[in-house]
Amino acid sequence: MNFFNLNSHEINALLNNPDIPKVILEGTTYYPKKQLIEWITSNSIINK
Numbered sequence: 001m002n003f004f005n006l007n008s009h010e011i012n013a014l015l016n017n018p019d020i021p022k023v024i025l026e027g028t029t030y031y032p033k034k035q036l037i038e039w040i041t042s043n044s045i046i047n048k
Contacts, residue, residue: 014040 006014014020021035 015031019039021032021039023030023032
């Protein structure tokens with residue numbers, strides 16, 4: 001997450017957000033890069 005310049009606490013808070021775009025396959029969680037970037041940069045997440 002260096003791309004977003006986030007520290008470990010911010011990353012944990014972000015990944016625990018139930019609205020974050022993710023795909024879970026066989027118990028492994030994946031975060032699609034394009035959707036994640038769009039979600040983080042959207043007004044809804046910036047204004048929180």
